[in-house]
Amino acid sequence: LVRKVPHYQKIRFQKLFIKGGRLIIPGCKITLNPGIYIDRGRIVKPFALNCSQILILELKDSEYLSPGFIDLHAHLREPGNSESETIARGTLSAVAGGFCEVLCMPNTYPPVDRGSLVRYLINQGKKADNAKLLVIGAATKNRAGKELVSVEELRKAGVVALSDDGLPIGNDKLMYELLLLSREFNLPIINHCEVLALSKGGVINDGKIARKLGLPGIPDIAESIMVLRDIVLQERTQGILHLAHISTEKSVKIIRWAKKQGIRVSCETTPHYFTLTEEHCRHLDPYYKVSPPLRSKRDVEAIKEGLVDGTIDIIATDHAPWHMRYKKVPWIKARPGIIGFETAFSLGYEELVLKKYLSLENYIACLTQKPRKLIGRSLLVKEGDLALITIFDLAQNWLYREDRIFSRSVNSPFINKELKGKVTKVIIENKLFIF
Numbered sequence: 001l002v003r004k005v006p007h008y009q010k011i012r013f014q015k016l017f018i019k020g021g022r023l024i025i026p027g028c029k030i031t032l033n034p035g036i037y038i039d040r041g042r043i044v045k046p047f048a049l050n051c052s053q054i055l056i057l058e059l060k061d062s063e064y065l066s067p068g069f070i071d072l073h074a075h076l077r078e079p080g081n082s083e084s085e086t087i088a089r090g091t092l093s094a095v096a097g098g099f100c101e102v103l104c105m106p107n108t109y110p111p112v113d114r115g116s117l118v119r120y121l122i123n124q125g126k127k128a129d130n131a132k133l134l135v136i137g138a139a140t141k142n143r144a145g146k147e148l149v150s151v152e153e154l155r156k157a158g159v160v161a162l163s164d165d166g167l168p169i170g171n172d173k174l175m176y177e178l179l180l181l182s183r184e185f186n187l188p189i190i191n192h193c194e195v196l197a198l199s200k201g202g203v204i205n206d207g208k209i210a211r212k213l214g215l216p217g218i219p220d221i222a223e224s225i226m227v228l229r230d231i232v233l234q235e236r237t238q239g240i241l242h243l244a245h246i247s248t249e250k251s252v253k254i255i256r257w258a259k260k261q262g263i264r265v266s267c268e269t270t271p272h273y274f275t276l277t278e279e280h281c282r283h284l285d286p287y288y289k290v291s292p293p294l295r296s297k298r299d300v301e302a303i304k305e306g307l308v309d310g311t312i313d314i315i316a317t318d319h320a321p322w323h324m325r326y327k328k329v330p331w332i333k334a335r336p337g338i339i340g341f342e343t344a345f346s347l348g349y350e351e352l353v354l355k356k357y358l359s360l361e362n363y364i365a366c367l368t369q370k371p372r373k374l375i376g377r378s379l380l381v382k383e384g385d386l387a388l389i390t391i392f393d394l395a396q397n398w399l400y401r402e403d404r405i406f407s408r409s410v411n412s413p414f415i416n417k418e419l420k421g422k423v424t425k426v427i428i429e430n431k432l433f434i435f
């Protein structure tokens, strides 16, 4: 049974004029009623308004226009597990969350370790015509951690980064070589930091809930030891290193230290690592099972401090859809991961902006400017730019309802939560999405 797509509008236009609202661009002053014109997918100079066939979009005062959000970390499950997600549904779910561009992880079946699969995915993304799809290639053949992929072949096919996500690049020598190649090919290496020898057998954070329930734990050092190793390798190789879904205080401390030494490293966290703790796992509801696991209160506070001082650069979703058959099972058997696109903006707005950890501008930078910088792009909503614009209404509260989820899967612990601030419209070149 495939879930129905909730109601939304997707309007194709040739010319669009956006009236009202406030334009927010990291590093610039907020502009009231900026008056943005789009012609065939690009932002242009004002043109005569009396010309026919111009679509006019009027915004409220509480609506902000931002450079389109980009998500560096998502699982779209195609090929191999389209009952959990597809490129078409996944990229639509992304748009509903305000993401104009999405990077998909290569841990599919088969894994994206060759050029033909990269081209297939790019093509599927074009066909879906929702959020723009950017592909991350596998770092090792079959993601087996034994032999490197042909970086040249994947680069030619169009990947924007390499990762074995879901699994770490555990072999020191391979990681060393990858970082050298990342420099040569100008491709970031995104590592899922987890020392498997330390996490093996664990099913929950190694902390007070694990002890209370008598379950084997995954220690924080399983993450932070590999964070440290990667930083040591990065210092030597001067590659392009990005660390995925940082979840622990120790990792934040190590990355902060590295940045102070001038070592070039970037990292991301996800909304669940700054909103949820191991306490939420107390009833063993598999919707709270993620990898790395939800950590202690102290870790969560450290993640937020890392965002405040810029140690953590980026907020990604780690959108990880799973069909019920993988989630409505006992905790120890359930797959780790939760869907993330559609709640990300609102969760961060409430937890980080309303609680005064980040200014709205710095928060938006974590969703737009900083992730684009990693893949060598920029976007300012200025003349000549591709029209990728996210519009959100800060005055709108909404209930995250299961029947309004665009993803093919519904594995979110946030269902029925009242959320603050909502993505209302998204412009992707010549398409206007209204939610």
Ligand SMILES: [Zn+2]
Residues within 6 Å of the ligand: 165, 166, 167, 192, 244, 245, 291, 292
């Ligand atoms: Zn991962």
